[in-house]
Amino acid sequence: MVNFKIADEKLAEKGKEALYIAESKMPVTAKVIRERFEKEKPLKGIIIAGCLHVTKETGNLARTLKAGGAEVYLCGSNPLSTQDDVAAALITEGINVFAWHGNTDEEFYWCIRQCLDAKPNILIDDGADMIVTAHQEYAELINSGVIIACQEETTTGVKRFKAMDKQGFLKVPLFPVNDARCKNQFDNELGTGQGIVSAIYGMHVLFAGKNVIVAGFGHCSSGMALRARGLGANVIVTEVDPIKALQAKFAGYQVMPIVNALPIADIILTATGCKHVIPPTKEMFDMLKEGVILGNLGHFDIEIPTKQLYEYAKQIKPIRSNVEELTFPDGKKVYLLAKGRLANLVLSEGHPSEVMDMSFALQSLMSEYIVKNKKSLKKGIIEIPTEIDDQVGYLKLESMGIKIDKLTDEQYNYIHGYLEGT
Numbered sequence: 402m403v404n405f406k407i408a409d410e411k412l413a414e415k416g417k418e419a420l421y422i423a424e425s426k427m428p429v430t431a432k433v434i435r436e437r438f439e440k441e442k443p444l445k446g447i448i449i450a451g452c453l454h455v456t457k458e459t460g461n462l463a464r465t466l467k468a469g470g471a472e473v474y475l476c477g478s479n480p481l482s483t484q485d486d487v488a489a490a491l492i493t494e495g496i497n498v499f500a501w502h503g504n505t506d507e508e509f510y511w512c513i514r515q516c517l518d519a520k521p522n523i524l525i526d527d528g529a530d531m532i533v534t535a536h537q538e539y540a541e542l543i544n545s546g547v548i549i550a551c552q553e554e555t556t557t558g559v560k561r562f563k564a565m566d567k568q569g570f571l572k573v574p575l576f577p578v579n580d581a582r583c584k585n586q587f588d589n590e591l592g593t594g595q596g597i598v599s600a601i602y603g604m605h606v607l608f609a610g611k612n613v614i615v616a617g618f619g620h621c622s623s624g625m626a627l628r629a630r631g632l633g634a635n636v637i638v639t640e641v642d643p644i645k646a647l648q649a650k651f652a653g654y655q656v657m658p659i660v661n662a663l664p665i666a667d668i669i670l671t672a673t674g675c676k677h678v679i680p681p682t683k684e685m686f687d688m689l690k691e692g693v694i695l696g697n698l699g700h701f702d703i704e705i706p707t708k709q710l711y712e713y714a715k716q717i718k719p720i721r722s723n724v725e726e727l728t729f730p731d732g733k734k735v736y737l738l739a740k741g742r743l744a745n746l747v748l749s750e751g752h753p754s755e756v757m758d759m760s761f762a763l764q765s766l767m768s769e770y771i772v773k774n775k776k777s778l779k780k781g782i783i784e785i786p787t788e789i790d791d792q793v794g795y796l797k798l799e800s801m802g803i804k805i806d807k808l809t810d811e812q813y814n815y816i817h818g819y820l821e822g823t
């Protein structure tokens with residue numbers, strides 16, 4: 402029996418098409434690993450709960466985990482990113498889904514609890530909400546060892562678990578999948594970079610000649626800066642880290658504090674993982690230019706101060722799907738994407754399947770690793786084994802028909818030794 406609460410079961414056929422498109426672009430997760438999992442069943446008897454963006458790519462991860470023998474539960478990791486057609490298709494394949502686009506905060510946590518009620522052995526989170534809820538409300542699953550280990554998909558989640566670990570509150574073995582090279586160097590940089598362009602495309606604005614402010618110069622934000630510049634924008638970067646700020650400057654961008662950037666910005670994009678990147682005051686809001694577009698790609702809806710903007714606006718008018726026009730008391734209009742939530746996921750289906758292939762290959766192989774090593778895992782943060790990161794890299798290259806060189810023994814010894822000098 403499949404358990405679910407979704408928007409509309411009738412959307413299943415459309416969802417199957419979406420899953421099919423993603424599958425053809427995910428040769429590592431949806432073919433190589435899935436075919437091996439089907440034969441070997443490394444996840445037999447294991448229940449996996451994923452709190453993830455319920456997209457066509459996540460659907461393919463769920464299929465691969467199921468092919469490996471797992472019983473899979475899914476809930477959304479953001480109230481606005483669920484693709485309802487994909488959710489409908491997945492339940493026809495026996496994947497348990499509790500997710501629908503536009504759920505309230507209360508419903509969001511209800512969906513998480515439905516997944517935890519299934520007594521999962523592995524949790525795959527995106528943003529820490531499910532694993533934190535497990536610590537707060539399902540301690541018996543942790544204390545009894547039902548939960549063997551957890552995996553975290555995004556930077557914000559990893560930062561939270563590092564803070565929990567430091568303060569002694571993290572009670573499970575936690576694998577920060579986000580920090581693997583095959584994840585953040587492609588998913589965060591390429592995915593988010595390309596995603597914002599397609600998110601903003603719905604506004605039909607030209608990037609060329611615009612002042613685009615990119616807050617942050619980390620993995621996601623540097624990708625966004627690169628794509629915006631590629632489209633001809635004058636990119637201005639704001640940072641709080643001196644080294645990242647220097648990197649941005651030497652990459653050819655203007656760098657300045659956000660307060661100086663606000664009055665000249667045509668488009669402001671945030672992806673920092675920090676709150677109130679635009680300071681939440683009337684004075685700051687009044688500095689904004691008429692018609693400025695505000696888009697956040699960081700995990701939570703607090704980088705652009707959405708709540709305070711809504712309070713300040715005298716009128717909020719939806720002008721198209723997931724775009725709102727906010728009119729300020731002086732009549733100025735600004736445009737907010739996706740209610741300040743991950744604009745690339747809400748407006749344009751998230752990252753291209755090709756990059757999610759690597760992220761979800763890592764998640765699949767890490768689930769297998771957890772089961773194989775369950776007896777020796779200790780609570781706390783455990784780095785992703787380099788062999789698994791490399792394995793995903795090799796599989797992806799192979800799927801693209803690319804071969805690379807291999808170190809000879811002599812070369813290996815040279816770069817790992819110190820005796821050979823001038």
Ligand SMILES: NC(=O)c1ccc[n+]([C@@H]2O[C@H](COP(=O)([O-])OP(=O)(O)OC[C@H]3O[C@@H](n4cnc5c(N)ncnc54)[C@H](O)[C@@H]3O)[C@@H](O)[C@H]2O)c1
Nearest residue numbers: 555556557617619620621640642672673674675698699700
């Ligand atoms: N939209 C997506 O699809 C997607 C994908 C991956 C990650 N994320 C999320 O994006 C956010 C950033 O992730 P990342 O991997 O790029 O992190 P990162 O740590 O690589 O980069 C964040 C950068 O922001 C800078 N920063 C922090 N506070 C700032 C502030 N107030 N003003 C200006 N700069 C500031 C930091 O110094 C850092 O350089 C996280 O919330 C992450 O979870 C979103």
